[in-house]
Amino acid sequence: MSTLHIIDHPLIQHKLSIMRDVNTGSKDFRQLLDEIAMLMGYEVTRDLPLDDIEIETPITKMTAKAISGRKLAIIPILRAGLGMVDGLLNLVPVAKVGHIGLYRDPETHLPVEYYCKLPFDIEERIVIVVDPMLATGGSASDAITMLKNKGCTNIKLMCLVGAPEGVAKMQEDHPDVDIFIAALDEKLNDHKYIVPGLGDAGDRLFGTK
Ligand code: PRP
Numbered sequence: 238m239s240t241l242h243i244i245d246h247p248l249i250q251h252k253l254s255i256m257r258d259v260n261t262g263s264k265d266f267r268q269l270l271d272e273i274a275m276l277m278g279y280e281v282t283r284d285l286p287l288d289d290i291e292i293e294t295p296i297t298k299m300t301a302k303a304i305s306g307r308k309l310a311i312i313p314i315l316r317a318g319l320g321m322v323d324g325l326l327n328l329v330p331v332a333k334v335g336h337i338g339l340y341r342d343p344e345t346h347l348p349v350e351y352y353c354k355l356p357f358d359i360e361e362r363i364v365i366v367v368d369p370m371l372a373t374g375g376s377a378s379d380a381i382t383m384l385k386n387k388g389c390t391n392i393k394l395m396c397l398v399g400a401p402e403g404v405a406k407m408q409e410d411h412p413d414v415d416i417f418i419a420a421l422d423e424k425l426n427d428h429k430y431i432v433p434g435l436g437d438a439g440d441r442l443f444g445t446k
């Protein structure tokens with residue numbers, strides 16, 4: 238069974254409350270998601286491997302630690318996942334970014350694939366899949382299946398808000414993938430939106446509604 242990490246640092250809770258507010262506009266929503274992604278990134282990258290490097294301080298030579306940043310890939314699920322990329326890139330600027338395009342069919346609520354472009358050496362990388370919303374879990378689970386089919390073996394999922402249904406699906410389909418969320422909400426409604434949630438993340442991020 239994978240581990241569910243709920244990263245509920247006070248700064249994150251505060252920023253998420255503003256994002257949830259229906260009166261918060263796209264500009265603030267985007268900025269807050271960016272800031273939260275960076276704060277969550279601190280925990281998600283906690284076990285990144287370190288290399289020994291030789292450096293010289295003003296006093297002496299020493300063997301120091303440096304993260305093997307070139308081994309990381311960030312994979313946003315389009316569209317809303319795009320809003321979490323820069324926060325992580327601020328922490329690991331040399332990470333590669335791949336894109337997986339999925340949308341939920343409005344009738345069936347099942348994910349439909351429309352785009353996939355990944356770093357050529359994706360199977361060698363530690364992969365962080367990002368998407369603010371983990372609702373039914375269908376999109377995240379399908380994206381991770383696509384990555385596993387390309388040979389990825391070290392995958393983490395970073396979301397903002399999760400529903401119990403989505404967490405359960407992920408843990409059933411991908412017990413090897415740890416999940417990081419900022420909040421575990423109550424349930425899904427009849428339209429498979431997270432309650433209380435924050436509405437449609439893609440529309441709020443890009444101002445399309
Ligand atoms: C949203 C969200 C997730 C998905 C979550 O995307 O960004 O990708 O729904 O729902 P699920 O867990 O039930 O699959 P959406 O399909 O609205 O596409 P968009 O980001 O392009 O708006």
Ligand code: URA
Pocket residue numbers: 370372429430431432434435436437438439
């Ligand atoms: N997608 C969203 O953007 N929000 C939800 O609550 C569920 C799916």
